Amino acid sequence: MVPVSYYLVVSAILFIIGMIGVLTRRNAIIIFMSVELMLNAVNLSFVAFSNLWGNLTGQVFVFMVMTVAAAEVGVGLALIIAIFRMKETTDINRMNLMKG
Amino acid sequence: MDNTVFTLLPLMILVGFSLLVLVADMMLAREQRPALGIVALIGVIVSLISCSWLWNAPQTAWSDMIVSDHFALFSYIIFLVSTGLTLLLSMRYLSEEDIQFGEYYALLLLAATGAMLMASGLDLMTIFIGLEILSISVYILAGFARRNERSLESALKYFLLGAFATGFFLYGIAMVYGATGTTNIKVISQVVSEGTIRSQSFLWIGIALLVAGFGFKVALFPFHVWTPDVYEGAPTSVTAFMSTAVKAAGFAAFGRVFLSALQPMHADWTGILWILAVFTMFFGNITAIAQRSVKRMLAYSSIAHAGYMLIAIIAGDANLSSGSLLFYLLGYAFTNVAAFGIVIYLSRKGETEFDGKDYAGLAIRHPWLAFVMAVCMVSLAGIPPTAGFMGKFYIFSAAIKAKFYWLAVLGVINSVISVYYYLRVIFVMYFEKPAADYVHGTLSLGMKIVLILSVIGIFQLGTVPGSVMALLQNSMMVFQ
Numbered sequence: 001m002v003p004v005s006y007y008l009v010v011s012a013i014l015f016i017i018g019m020i021g022v023l024t025r026r027n028a029i030i031i032f033m034s035v036e037l038m039l040n041a042v043n044l045s046f047v048a049f050s051n052l053w054g055n056l057t058g059q060v061f062v063f064m065v066m067t068v069a070a071a072e073v074g075v076g077l078a079l080i081i082a083i084f085r086m087k088e089t090t091d092i093n094r095m096n097l098m099k100g
Numbered sequence: 101m102d103n104t105v106f107t108l109l110p111l112m113i114l115v116g117f118s119l120l121v122l123v124a125d126m127m128l129a130r131e132q133r134p135a136l137g138i139v140a141l142i143g144v145i146v147s148l149i150s151c152s153w154l155w156n157a158p159q160t161a162w163s164d165m166i167v168s169d170h171f172a173l174f175s176y177i178i179f180l181v182s183t184g185l186t187l188l189l190s191m192r193y194l195s196e197e198d199i200q201f202g203e204y205y206a207l208l209l210l211a212a213t214g215a216m217l218m219a220s221g222l223d224l225m226t227i228f229i230g231l232e233i234l235s236i237s238v239y240i241l242a243g244f245a246r247r248n249e250r251s252l253e254s255a256l257k258y259f260l261l262g263a264f265a266t267g268f269f270l271y272g273i274a275m276v277y278g279a280t281g282t283t284n285i286k287v288i289s290q291v292v293s294e295g296t297i298r299s300q301s302f303l304w305i306g307i308a309l310l311v312a313g314f315g316f317k318v319a320l321f322p323f324h325v326w327t328p329d330v331y332e333g334a335p336t337s338v339t340a341f342m343s344t345a346v347k348a349a350g351f352a353a354f355g356r357v358f359l360s361a362l363q364p365m366h367a368d369w370t371g372i373l374w375i376l377a378v379f380t381m382f383f384g385n386i387t388a389i390a391q392r393s394v395k396r397m398l399a400y401s402s403i404a405h406a407g408y409m410l411i412a413i414i415a416g417d418a419n420l421s422s423g424s425l426l427f428y429l430l431g432y433a434f435t436n437v438a439a440f441g442i443v444i445y446l447s448r449k450g451e452t453e454f455d456g457k458d459y460a461g462l463a464i465r466h467p468w469l470a471f472v473m474a475v476c477m478v479s480l481a482g483i484p485p486t487a488g489f490m491g492k493f494y495i496f497s498a499a500i501k502a503k504f505y506w507l508a509v510l511g512v513i514n515s516v517i518s519v520y521y522y523l524r525v526i527f528v529m530y531f532e533k534p535a536a537d538y539v540h541g542t543l544s545l546g547m548k549i550v551l552i553l554s555v556i557g558i559f560q561l562g563t564v565p566g567s568v569m570a571l572l573q574n575s576m577m578v579f580q
Contacts, residue, residue, distance in 0.1 A: 008278075015271060022264050031260055038267035045274040052298075053281035058274075061225055061283065065270060068232045072266075075236050076259055079243055083252045092260070095253045098329040 007048035014041035028080050028090040032073075039069050104161030107154065107168040107220075110147040110176050111213050117143025118209035125202025133200045137191040137546075140205040144184040144212070151176050160222055164284055167222040174426050174572060175219035175352040182344035182433040183212040185553065188546035189441050190337040197335060199245050208341065211237035215349035219356070224273045224283040227353045231269070231317070234349055235262050238342060242334040254333025261316065261326045269313025275306030276361075285361040293364035307369050310357060311376070317350035318406045321380040331399035336447065339395070340440035343402045344433040351409050355425055359418050366416045373414050374507060381407030381514040389521045394459065395443050397521060398436070401480060404518060405432060411511055412495045415502040423572035424494035430568070431479065431487025431561045438554035439476040441547055442469060459525060461534030469543075470529045472551045479558050481522040482515045487561035494569070 014037060021034025043062045050058025084090055120143075121136050128135065151173050158169040187208065194200040210233060217230030239262065243255025277283050279302035280291045297303055315323040331339045362369060384404025391397040412425035446458040463470040479488035492515060499508040543551075561568060 015267070018267065022260075028256060028260065032263070035260070035263040035267055038264075039270065042267065042270040042274050045271065046277065049274060049278040049281075052278070055281065057225075057281075057283050058277055061228075061273070061277070064225060064229060068229065071232070071236055072263055075239050076263065079239065079252070079256050079259055082243065082246050083256055086249055086252060092256075095256060097250050097253055098332050
């Protein structure tokens, strides 16, 4: 059997890949995909820990995360479409009306 | 009430009314839509009344996922006050901005529901779901003026960074679960204090990630980058809601997790939060000085206030911290909604730049409005006899009682720095000549009610804080 720690390492690697994606890519849709990758990496951790502890809390949590992620996709893509209609771009470097 | 199903009554009422608003929206003509705001307001008031029913019987319910202790119920009151005041501000404002849609009111009620779920969650799962209900509603609200480029841009920034922060928050929960084998706040606290955790390093990583997740929601340095842009771009009524209810919800859940679940690790997490609080206060206050636009200044000031509120959590004593935190949040809700109300009134339609000239000579044109704005600024600066002063007093004295002397001193120094930019607004209103071309409108009834209630609230909390503090004294009764 594959030890649980392997799953945790894979999950951490996926999370970091997603994080790097968010920080380096400039297309709103790619950034959003990277965020989804981070959430799924967390799901993998939850399932691995659930197996480690032998209780189902982690697995139930994964369902919640997936549902919430789906709701987030609905809102996020709608926002990206609305902004694409106005600016004809999804490049976040062009979202610079206000300077932080 | 013996039936534990009703511990969620205030939330159920809000959800019911938000559905009612959506249905009624389809039957009403465009010009009748402001009436939906009244429907939503009735929902808020009914929900507020239901909180008083639950007050005397704190209990846990729904398989220990929900708790209705005084901490949760008082947080409900804060959210409902700020939602109600925001609704009153919005009705006229939405018509002026040409975004009078029923969904606005429904989303505002749903956002308040999410906030309440965060405050009453006794399980990290409930807190997470509450956080997401709140966040997703507010993402939409921030981009509600969908013909306005700034509003959309702010919504997209808020959404992308918010989803990113959700990732960290969730990973934090996963790590805490990995270390303790449970997501229940009470059980986590028990496991951590008994030391039967699987791995100390999982717990530390989990704490760090949770701080990042919460830090984003409440706008702590260095997770604040979204705040100024989103506050500036979003419709001003939504900004008023974000700076009060969303921040309060973030701190309520922050307090619940750190003062209850992770309380046994208090000595381990104070160091990192101490540094964050000091940086947040200095960053917010010093950057606010440089702002020309009042809306942006209020955004940076809200970052600084997050720093003061964090001091309450660092103090780490469940009763003292939660009492002073909630008192501060209530005072802040009254003050900030009124200040943003005046920003709404003084901004001309479609205009998004707010500079000093709209405020110049306000005391001559609108003596009462200038007075309310002055009261708000004095309260934000923390000068007696206002709510802001008493709030800071309680927070700093909690810090001193917990022997965080330097933190209290740095907090006081920051309050002194902040006086400069708050008093500058008062100076401009009272001592500069009004711009000749200014045409002023009339105050809507809703706005008048907001301003009157806020001034009463600010002075009430500032002069006779004892009654509210007495309510808060045992706010953590079931909490521990």
